[in-house]
Amino acid sequence: MWEVFKDWIFNAIEFFYNFCGDWGLAIIIVTIIFRVILAPLMHKQAKSNYQMQKIQPKIAAIQQKYADDQVRQSQEMQKLYAEAKFNPLAGCVPMLLQMPIFIALFQTLREMGSRPEVAGDFTFYNIVPNLTMTPADAFAGGFGTFVPYLVLMIIFAGATFLPMVLMQMKSENTQQKNQTLMMAGVMSIFMLWISWTSPAGVLLFWGTSSLIGIAQQQGSLAICRRADARAAEAEVIEVKPVEVNVTRKVKKPRPTKKR
Template identity: 30%
Template sequence: MKDDRQNFVLFAVIAALILFGWPLVQNRFFPTANPPATKMVDGKQVALPKPGADPTADSPAAIRDRQVVLAETPRVRIETPALRGSINLKGPRIDDLVLTRYNETVAKNSAPIRLLSPAGAPEAYFAGFGWRAEGLSPPAADTVWTASAPVLTPAKPVTLEAANATGQRFRIEIAIDNDYLFTIRQTVMNGGAQPVPVAPYGFVNRVGVSKDPDSWTIHTGPMSVNNGAAHYAPNFKDVDAGAQRFTTQGGWLGFTDKYWLTALVPDASQTFDGQFRAGANKAYQADYSVQPKLLPPGRSLTQNARFFAGAKEVRLLDRYTDDGIVTKLDYAIDWGWFRLVEKPIFYYLDWLFRLIGNFGVAIILLTLTIRLILFPIAQRQFASMAAMRALQPKMKALQERYKDDKPRLQQEVMALYKTEKVNPLAGCLPAIIQIPIFYALYKVLLLTIEMRHQHFVLWIKDLSAPDPATILNLFGIIPFTPPHFLAIGVVPVLLGISMYFQFKLNPQAMDETQRQVFAFLPWVLMFVMAPFAVGLQVYWITTNCVSILQQRLLYARHPGLKEAPVK
């Protein structure tokens, strides 16, 4: 009896550590979900502003400030099915870009995501291309280039031209596809009397670090593919400490957020020097330069590059990679160790969504598919559990007989398993298989933009965020924001209830302390899972409900599981 009390107190302490200690480590190692997309206020659902954004970003003053900056220089408009913005002819720079397929919030009148902004505007973020001034006199940074057309579209590229005083003419041809990939052709025509070295470069400059946290699970910040591998380092702090450099042939470099990417892609046939460095006013720059080539008089030299600026859509990045357009661009999504499991789950889930039109229903169907595949294994698990339960009296007898001879006890137990043809590990197999599947779905919900702002039913407007219907403040009626670990919504409660009934159906342990632990465990897990994405909780609830039905079916086949163990 004393041991039982000690065991229960120990479990209570562990449960408390999980409840209060887990939030301290989860954001670093396992970010639970996207920030909430909505909030309950007076019982009504209200869309939240973009987390971490400049609080004046949507104010008239900020919009006027940006528009003033944009109006200061002549520009070429960008009009594509996915992008809208402009190219600054002074420089030139690609410094004005919004993503028309994605909005800041779930509100119907929400503005589209702004990716690039000109220098001098809030959250400046821009790219440029030029030539190194080492033996060559390229146009100055304040040179205004002439454009061949006022608008850049997928069907109509634009050519920018400028010249210097020593006889060289410079041309930058910019084309764009229907998505987010710019093609840059830099040409120098040498009309002078002497050969000149030509070394093109490109850069991406941004002010401030990513608003998305960089964690063990998801990398945000500087990223590159060089020397045949994807590198999720350095981070912004490393760049603050000093420039980070590499030399490679083929690859790319840029900045990645959770959902957005800017990437410079030099010509894959040439070796280039890449680097990340920090500048004044919290600015960070990724840039590359190609080794110079000597251009004789009367000749021209053209060198190609690409620039990706847009959303990290899985199918699109895979297509650019598979078609050989950009090396390993699909690694811009930090899938991590379970990549081989995560991508098939994503593609199947995305296929179900395209078929049905509701991501929550797609998650439920994914769960049913997984449970159907695992059903034969579950049958063997229950058969093993029934056999192990029948062996409990014999196990107890052996433990009493050889309690002072542990080696002999182990031999006798193994002999008993062999005689009765029981595998004690068979019951663990389904749970072990579920771990990579569960983690893969966690990563898919957390990483892929396809899950962002996906509606399910009623108040669930974003399956990649936690449940906003917090019970403790009566769904927003009480003007009180509960602490993080007490922000329990309706869906986590349903999860706790489903786990409780599933545990109730499990074969009861002979030990009283174990029974108490299993009775309390569902409610501990309810608090642990509450901050996670609703989509993940929908998966778990569906799994529990299917398990309950499955257990009832298998109890009929193995009635020994329901019987009290013989003492």
């Protein structure tokens, strides 16, 4: 079943290659299609991350207050989640659902060069000479050959680092921000190491997918912030002083008594 799924993905890439005549562009088109299909799941994931960031200070306060009472801490956390209408699993489910698709795409692109039904060079408009070649192999061919692969490596790693940075831009928790940025830096170095032996087609797919994901994430965060702003405006009730129009009667002069 897994091999059949991978064949479907390859057939989709091959279809767009026959249409546009370039393997790199075909990979980008298929990546965009998959990202559009997964857009609702990505929005839920971004919304969950946004809600988690909002209640993070309260979570930290509960953990500190009930550090010696795990039962009470768990109860208070559940109460907080209920009040905030936050489900901790909401951000994990979309990720788990999309992982098989990305793994299948990754494996399909990695094995594309060995498919017997494919003929011709796996080029990307002469920008990347061979999408089946790894940066390690390209480096052996000289710096001029290696440059486009280096660019793909930087995009591949940078697109992993950037979403974490953008998520922490407005965070007031300095300690958490520093920890996240440090973790993002380590992950980017790890991604550079992975990309060194990955085919250029895989790097092109993952870089394109990550850049689209960043745009989707920022769009989802903007929607969440607008919704919060509207909710805050709705809660503000303007209390105006009651205006009472009182018309005083003109007092008539008292008649004077005649003496």
